[in-house]
Amino acid sequence: xxxxxxxxxxxxxxxxxxxxxxxxxxxxxxxxxxxxxxxxxxxxxxxxxxxxxxxxxxxxxxxxxxxxxxxxxxxxxxxxxxxxxxxxxxxxxxxxxxxxxxxxxxxxxxxxxxxxxxxxxxxxxxxxxxxxxxxxxxxxxxxxxxxxxxxxxxxxxxxxxxxxxxxxxxxxxxxxxxxxxxxxxxxxxxxxxxxxxxxxxxxxxxxxxxxxxxxxxxxxxxxxxxxxxxxxxxxxxxxxxxxxxxxxxxxxxxxxxxxxxxxxxxxxxxxxxxxxxxxxxxxxxxxxxxxxxxxxxxxxxxxxxxxxxxxxxxxxxxxxxxxxxxxxxxxxxxxxxxxxxxxxxxxxxxxxxxxx
Amino acid sequence: xxxxxxxxxxxxxxxxxxxxxxxxxxxxxxxxxxxxxxxxxxxxxxxxxxxxxxxxxxxxxxxxxxxxxxxxxxxxxxxxxxxxxxxxxxxxxxxxxxxxxxxxxxxxxxxxxxxxxxxxxxxxxxxxxxxxxxxxxxxxxxxxxxxxxxxxxxxxxxxxxxxxxxxxxxxxxxxxxxxxxxxxxxxxxxxxxxxxxxxxxxxxxxxxxxxxxxxxxxxxxxxxxxxxxxxxxxxxxxxxxxxxxxxxxxxxxxxxxxxxxxxxxxxxxxxxxxxxxxxxxxxxxxxxxxxxxxxxxxxxxxxxxxxxxxxxxxxxxxxxxxxxxxxxxxxxxxxxxxxxxxxxxxxxxxxxxxxx
DNA sequence: CTGTTAGCGCATTCAA
DNA sequence: TTGAATGCGCTAACAG
Numbered sequence: 121x122x123x124x125x126x127x128x129x130x131x132x133x134x135x136x137x138x139x140x141x142x143x144x145x146x147x148x149x150x151x152x153x154x155x156x157x158x159x160x161x162x163x164x165x166x167x168x169x170x171x172x173x174x175x176x177x178x179x180x181x182x183x184x185x186x187x188x189x190x191x192x193x194x195x196x197x198x199x200x201x202x203x204x205x206x207x208x209x210x211x212x213x214x215x216x217x218x219x220x221x222x223x224x225x226x227x228x229x230x231x232x233x234x235x236x237x238x239x240x241x242x243x244x245x246x247x248x249x250x251x252x253x254x255x256x257x258x259x260x261x262x263x264x265x266x267x268x269x270x271x272x273x274x275x276x277x278x279x280x281x282x283x284x285x286x287x288x289x290x291x292x293x294x295x296x297x298x299x300x301x302x303x304x305x306x307x308x309x310x311x312x313x314x315x316x317x318x319x320x321x322x323x324x325x326x327x328x329x330x331x332x333x334x335x336x337x338x339x340x341x342x343x344x345x346x347x348x349x350x351x352x353x354x355x356x357x358x359x360x361x362x363x364x365x366x367x368x369x370x371x372x373x374x375x376x377x378x379x380x381x382x383x384x385x386x387x388x389x390x391x392x393x394x395x396x397x398x399x400x401x402x403x404x405x406x407x408x409x410x411x412x413x414x415x416x417x418x419x420x421x422x423x424x425x426x427x428x429x430x431x432x433x434x435x436x437x438x439x440x441x442x443x444x445x446x447x448x449x450x451x452x453x454x455x456x457x458x459x460x461x462x463x464x465x466x467x468x469x470x471x472x473x474x475x476x
Numbered sequence: 477x478x479x480x481x482x483x484x485x486x487x488x489x490x491x492x493x494x495x496x497x498x499x500x501x502x503x504x505x506x507x508x509x510x511x512x513x514x515x516x517x518x519x520x521x522x523x524x525x526x527x528x529x530x531x532x533x534x535x536x537x538x539x540x541x542x543x544x545x546x547x548x549x550x551x552x553x554x555x556x557x558x559x560x561x562x563x564x565x566x567x568x569x570x571x572x573x574x575x576x577x578x579x580x581x582x583x584x585x586x587x588x589x590x591x592x593x594x595x596x597x598x599x600x601x602x603x604x605x606x607x608x609x610x611x612x613x614x615x616x617x618x619x620x621x622x623x624x625x626x627x628x629x630x631x632x633x634x635x636x637x638x639x640x641x642x643x644x645x646x647x648x649x650x651x652x653x654x655x656x657x658x659x660x661x662x663x664x665x666x667x668x669x670x671x672x673x674x675x676x677x678x679x680x681x682x683x684x685x686x687x688x689x690x691x692x693x694x695x696x697x698x699x700x701x702x703x704x705x706x707x708x709x710x711x712x713x714x715x716x717x718x719x720x721x722x723x724x725x726x727x728x729x730x731x732x733x734x735x736x737x738x739x740x741x742x743x744x745x746x747x748x749x750x751x752x753x754x755x756x757x758x759x760x761x762x763x764x765x766x767x768x769x770x771x772x773x774x775x776x777x778x779x780x781x782x783x784x785x786x787x788x789x790x791x792x793x794x795x796x797x798x799x800x801x802x803x804x805x806x807x808x809x810x811x812x813x814x815x816x817x818x819x820x821x822x823x824x825x826x827x828x829x830x831x832x
Numbered sequence: 833c834t835g836t837t838a839g840c841g842c843a844t845t846c847a848a
Numbered sequence: 849t850t851g852a853a854t855g856c857g858c859t860a861a862c863a864g
Contacts, residue, residue, distance in 0.1 A: 136857095137860080148833070150834085153833085153834080167586055167589055169531075169858070170858095171856080171858085172531055173858050174840090175525075175839090175856090176840055193549070193552075235478060235526065376759075400729075403700070404759070480840095492851085493844075493845095494850060496842070497850085503850090524842070525842070526841095527840080532841075532842045532855080532856055533843065591857080835863090836864095839859095839860095841856105845854080848850085848851080848852095
């Protein structure tokens with residue numbers, strides 16, 4: 121069994137209070153005794169037992185990261201952002217992935233507890249009334265990343281504008297038949313951002329006097345494979361779209377696969393726009409709405425850490441910028457194309473960016 | 477402040493021992509009092525404080541997952557495997573990402589402690605002598621995933637054979653100028669598997685009577701961008717390779733980007749083989765060595781959970797199978813190609829697999 | 833400046 | 849079958 125603070129105290133010939141003081145700099149200690157203690161600590165290779173200190177201090181030094189869509193690359197990039205700042209702090213990360221409704225319930229019932237974690241970082245999920253009640257009752261700091269709640273600090277995007285802007289870009293290119301594929305518009309996992317992106321999509325169409333066709337909107341669980349299926353369905357329609365706007369890059373990659381399956385050339389036969397700008401969007405040369413995922417993770421923990429330190433500040437809301445990154449999956453539709461000319465004909469390899 | 481076991485006991489009109497017994501089924505309790513306790517638990521929405529529990533039981537119900545190369549998709553797929561089994565257990569996951577030597581030291585110095593975690597799951601890292609000493613001294617269960625140590629349970633691949641097989645395939649296609657790009661052959665982060673893959677590469681060349689050219693081996697930190705750089709260097713050689721075998725898919729994707737930069741056609745101008753078969757290898761139609769990453773995570777935790785339950789079993793070693801998955805980034809080299817014929821000319825979309 | 837003690841919340845042993 | 853007492857390892861308040 122590992123050494124305890126008592127072993128150290130005995131070996132150093134001091135009391136346990138002194139050892140604790142040395143370890144935590146909690147009160148001045150005579151330099152000589154200090155050295156004796158340090159020597160004993162080194163000798164015994166002593167590291168304080170976290171359970172003991174947690175119990176005593178009423179602080180866990182642990183942050184729960186609650187993640188839905190744990191299968192997607194975008195969540196991983198956020199998590200990487202989180203880990204990069206956590207590595208330099210003295211907090212631990214406890215990871216909770218939720219994929220199903222029962223899991224969601226179990227996690228929200230047991231995790232947001234004082235004595236269990238010091239704070240909650242919640243990705244892409246809006247808390248329900250019950251969730252919020254528990255969070256407030258336990259008085260536990262919580263930050264939403266890609267989520268929204270008036271009473272909780274959160275990091276969000278202007279999804280309506282970003283989506284509208286992206287679809288507007290397609291319209292400007294000359295597209296009139298633009299489809300939208302997305303996650304389910306209303307389920308327990310939606311953070312509402314899905315709905316917002318859909319709204320932006322509609323707004324752009326309506327502003328251009330284009331009809332919103334219900335058959336051009338497909339919904340399904342987030343995965344590349346589902347993106348492929350939904351795109352296949354759309355492209356097999358009697359009057360298929362010439363452009364597809366996807367709720368996420370994950371789905372957009374599926375669209376690209378579907379185009380390949382059907383031997384359609386992208387962008388000439390089909391334009392595709394994604395959302396997120398995951399690392400692989402660059403590889404796939406996907407035109408997409410960039411949100412800085414890594415950064416959202418970084419800002420999220422930092423905000424949470426602040427909130428833990430300073431619990432009584434009013435909830436901060438942080439809006440992250442988005443950018444339409446134009447790469448090589450979008451161009452003018454075939455019937456509008458002037459022969460021999462293509463909007464995306466350059467091969468500079470440089471991303472062209474349009475500020476939102 | 478949340479309710480404690482004392483609050484429950486008082487409300488139910490019983491002793492705390494009884495409450496504990498009900499909660500843990502640790503001794504028979506009269507059905508009537510049992511119901512009273514349960515009612516009080518529900519009323520107060522009581523959940524035991526884990527720190528108290530841990531301290532008392534000397535068990536943390538927490539597993540540390542130590543991950544290097546946390547930036548890569550392959551590690552994420554492993555982690556997903558881990559989370560899928562953890563969700564059904566009553567263990568928590570504590571995540572430690574290590575990217576630098578100091579981080580590595582700090583993590584291995586503080587994390588493998590009884591009272592801190594119940595077990596260690598280590599990804600793609602071989603423990604040093606010091607690491608092992610601490611692990612044994614603390615008597616803490618540890619499992620290596622994509623790692624090797626004679627005294628520790630581990631999950632590994634036959635990397636030598638898998639790499640040899642992959643390079644052999646390139647040779648069979650007619651390639652003679654085959655390069656290898658990899659992680660640094662010897663740094664503290666290498667799990668030795670890198671060296672093994674290099675060995676397989678050499679063996680295949682030597683068996684075919686091909687010269688091993690030092691300038692055809694490049695080393696660099698794992699990232700797509702580095703893969704691109706290394707490939708660029710290789711392809712700008714006076715006598716460039718006609719095929720590149722990459723230590724990982726991450727690097728291989730960088731090679732594909734480099735080819736695009738140079739306007740080389742893959743596979744006609746350059747064949748590329750990766751290693752791992754991450755999800756995006758499918759999207760990129762990359763020929764690669766498949767190791768089932770998700771599965772390795774699953775097997776890893778399961779093995780660890782077993783070891784925690786049953787600490788005195790002798791260390792299990794599990795070899796996972798690999799498969800060369802042939803997609804569309806490999807073909808016969810240009811000078812050998814019979815005009816109009818291409819080995820990979822079919823477009824069935826089905827992966828052709830070769831068992832190792 | 834430092835040793836001693838109380839108590840954090842729980843499981844468990846010892847009595848009853 | 850159950851209540852009370854003990855201790856897990858630590859921090860912090862208290863007393864010197």
